[in-house]
Amino acid sequence: xxxxxxxxxxxxxxxxxxxxxxxxxxxxxxxxxxxxxxxxxxxxxxxxxxxxxxxxxxxxxxxxxxxxxxxxxxxxxxxxxxxxxxxxxxxxxxxxxxxxxxxxxxxxxxxxxxxxxxxxxxxxxxxxx
Numbered sequence: 841x842x843x844x845x846x847x848x849x850x851x852x853x854x855x856x857x858x859x860x861x862x863x864x865x866x867x868x869x870x871x872x873x874x875x876x877x878x879x880x881x882x883x884x885x886x887x888x889x890x891x892x893x894x895x896x897x898x899x900x901x902x903x904x905x906x907x908x909x910x911x912x913x914x915x916x917x918x919x920x921x922x923x924x925x926x927x928x929x930x931x932x933x934x935x936x937x938x939x940x941x942x943x944x945x946x947x948x949x950x951x952x953x954x955x956x957x958x959x960x961x962x963x964x965x966x967x968x969x
Contacts, residue, residue, distance in 0.1 A: 845869060847876035900935045 845865055854861045865872050866883035874881050882888055891898050929935060933944050
């Protein structure tokens with residue numbers, strides 16, 4: 841059976857069930873070029889680990905300095921909003937390359953240990969029950 845992968849990553853059915861959508865990509869085309877948004881969708885764990893470990897070749901600074909919107913596609917009239925979002929996202933921990941990423945990670949690491957997570961359990965449980 842031949843199926844076609846939709847490139848509309850923000851379609852209502854994808855938002856409703858992203859696991860099915862990305863699972864299809866992982867099964868059929870794990871390194872998928874999304875023509876609509878002009879970006880690569882990488883879905884296999886081993887590939888993502890490899891990308892993360894080769895930050896010299898796959899730097900986040902490319903995205904931060906890209907004058908074109910990454911996603912979703914926007915109109916020229918939305919450029920101010922896009923610039924704001926790029927600046928906002930560009931300052932998140934996951935968007936930094938080494939050595940900045942490691943320095944920032946060192947600061948927050950103690951908050952994400954198993955012991956620290958256990959201390960949060962009662963608060964989280966009370967919020968969801």
